[in-house]
Amino acid sequence: MxxxxxxxxxxxxxxxxxxxxxxxxxxxxxxxxxxxxxxxxxxxxxxxxxxxxxxxxxxxxxxxxxxxxxxxxxxxxxxxxxxxxxxxxxxxxxxxxxxxxxxxxxxxxxxxxxxxxxxxxxxxxxxxxxxxxxMSITDELTGLYNRRYLNERLTEEIERARRYKYPISCLMLDLDHFKNVNDTYGHQVGDLVLEEFARILKDSTRVVDIIARYGGEEFLIVLPMTNLKGAQTLAERIRRNVELHRFAKDLALPVTVSVGCAQLDPTKGDEMDPELLIKLADKALYEAKKRRNTIACA
Known part of the structure; x- marks a missing residue:
């Protein structure tokens, strides 16, 4: 190229x-x-x-x-x-x-x-x-943004949503029972799975979306100018793409993802606070993980 x-x-x-x-x-x-x-x-x-x-x-x-x-x-x-x-x-x-x-x-x-x-x-x-x-803003393994940079950008996007009065949504994603992959195949294969999952996230999202590795096998996507319905649509696309993907070495263990969705909308009187948006997405993820490979919304 x-x-x-x-x-x-x-x-x-x-x-x-x-x-x-x-x-x-x-x-x-x-x-x-x-x-x-x-x-x-x-x-x-x-x-x-x-x-x-x-x-x-x-x-x-x-x-x-x-x-x-x-x-x-x-x-x-x-x-x-x-x-x-x-x-x-x-x-x-x-x-x-x-x-x-x-x-x-x-x-x-x-x-x-x-x-x-x-x-x-x-x-x-x-x-x-x-x-x-x-180098300072990306996660070395996945090439996605790191948590520090995510927090910085989320604050800016929340302020922009507040100023221009449009909704902003967030997806929090967790690979289900990822510890089993590491325990069964080793951390090297686990790292390959994380890299492939990161590519799925990149291929499934828009240029304006902000994707970060939040910690371990947990990821977060900020969706500017997106309501909860749009966030759910993306979450289902990602869930389906993960389900269909053949991961490293054709793992016998299934790789699935649970997703928590949340939205803040200034036109509905929501408090435009970045910590609140993450808290809502985390709460929704907790509900989704109870059932595994599902999507829940706050």
Missing amino acids: AARRKKVLVIDDIDDDIRIIEKGLKPFDYEVLKAKSGEEGLRIAKVEQPDVILLDIMMPGIDGYKVCEELRADYATRDIPILFVSAKVETSDIIEGFQRGGDDYITKPFSLQELAARVNAAMRIKERQDNLKM
């Missing part, structure tokens, strides 16, 4: 400046995205997730300083390197650029070689940061 082209978003209201930047970056085969206002730049950044942003300061509407602050305040864009490219050359302007969240500051007019060198350096730094971040 071919590697994804790196994206550079240029936010500048002057066409000639955009063309000059494109010329300087052309030898590196970056995909150059263009926005002629701060508002347009914010929209594109959130959707396209560029690797680097080149940001002018003096623009109609919201200026570059404000755009930078908004990019840093949004979870989806807060870690993207931002390089100010501006005709404002006073030391105070440059200092303000860094104070507002910029990672570098290039003054106009600029050398194309210097521009390219700074963008390339920002790309390298971001790649290293992305690798380190992925």
Whole structure:
């Protein structure tokens, strides 16, 4: 599979400046995205997730300083390197650029070689940061998110659901009698089962869903913009996919999953609390495990 082209978003209201930047970056085969206002730049950044942003300061509407602050305040864009490219050359302007969240500051007019060198350096730094971040937020065995990161994201998604008034649901899943697999076949086979189960979860869910290994053989999925009925539908899909899957070494012991479903809906007066959502899902899972390979809802 071919590697994804790196994206550079240029936010500048002057066409000639955009063309000059494109010329300087052309030898590196970056995909150059263009926005002629701060508002347009914010929209594109959130959707396209560029690797680097080149940001002018003096623009109609919201200026570059404000755009930078908004990019840093949004979870989806807060870690993207931002390089100010501006005709404002006073030391105070440059200092303000860094104070507002910029990672570098290039003054106009600029050398194309210097521009390219700074963008390339920002790309390298971001790649290293992305690798380190992925290691810190994922479970080593399954490649799913870890519990610490899950708690962080759940808090953010609960707040977003509260603000925009849409339901959010949660599935808590547990592999039934998983200890028997470890005791019968050994932990190496048990680990293979966990890896395969993680792949089933990834294949069964949407891109926006947040899947984490919660502990041992317990997993949790956060479902933004999903009501309880939608959560139940997904839970049944996962349960069925596990039932049909041929696990490592064609285990003689059946591998099944029990699922607890829960929902919080701000339009129904629910308390929008992440701990409450997990508690409800855990309670539902407890009921499901009494019967094994079933789904229960809080």
